Amino acid sequence: MSRLRPLAVLFLAGLLGACSILPKSEVLSFYRLPASALPAHNASPRSDWALRVNKPYSNQLLDSTRIAVLPPGDQISAYQGVRWSDRAPLLLRDRLIAGFIDDGRIAAISSDESRLHADLELDSDLRAFHSEYRDGRPVARILLEARLVQSGSLRILASRRFEVSQAASDTSVAAVVNAFGQAGDQLTRELLDWTLERGQASRAP
Template sequence: MKPLFPLAFLLLLGACSILPKGEELVVYQLPASSAAPMNGRTVDWALQVNKPLASPLLDSTRIAVLPEGDRISAYQGVRWEDRGTLLLRDRLIDAFRNDGRIGAVSSDDSRLDTDLVLAGDLRAFQGEYRAGRVEVHILLEARLVQSGNRRMLASQRFEVRETASDKAPAQVVAAFGQAADRLAAQVLDWTLAQGARSAALSARD
């Protein structure tokens, strides 16, 4: 049996050499927000921001792209540092905390008692090729819900598009950051307005 050992070892080395190498990934985080803090009156209600519901491709670390028509794919060799739904949720939380007018903001991970819950469906979080350029498209159907009785107070569709300066993944990621900032600003203003309306109605009861 001993003469077989060197042969088996050589065969094993040969097999290792033809196995496919692991994919080398470049991992991106969503660029830091460039929004400036606001100085306004702090509201007396607390907000929980939930991870939005989404399709498996958007609720993943893959950077989705529509190269043509309705065909959806993902950039090869690059990934988000976290799932797209979590990236957007955390960007919204950062926007609320940076703004400062809602003093108590938490995520669904913390499971704290709050007055209102911001939830929704993420319909688009992807790059789309248009006339030879890449346009980042984010579409969120948001819902504002009372925590206690789960009654929906309001719903609103938010949609932004941002053209990347180049097709390279780094520039597309930069466009994602800009688009996320714009969408977060819109969601922030809407949430504050709806929260004020809810507080006024509660005060009348």
């Protein structure tokens, strides 16, 4: 027993030493996508069709919780120590749904998660959801290829590219996130008007 005790002490000391050199876990801050409520159009007639908003397709870089940034040059990076509260395509889909519901002119809104009956579907590809530097200033950029699709037949009724950029007030992460929120608000307004116009046209006799 007297011989085993020193060995046990040395073994324990080795474990403690190994623990001390393990990398510390990164402390993360999480951000929601800011959003301003769209004005309600209570006096306007509501559509007689239901819309399903699908999660946009995207590449692996954007289908992530990392807040992507393109500094000067071609290297793609991400802000350190911060994350979106959800993957970017899901954040944008939920922002669009909330805006469409706020507006109130489409009779029924659902997402691809619920798979409820819908007459039309809003399908899309998310090509850009990152900040990039222009003249030393970060700018939030969103690029969405949208398609209005007839449910059942999956026939594309209309398609359009939407591109929105919003400069941040300064270089802080909080300012960049706020710029993403403003860009998301503008994209939602433009996409809503287009969806209503093309959706109504598709339902005309």
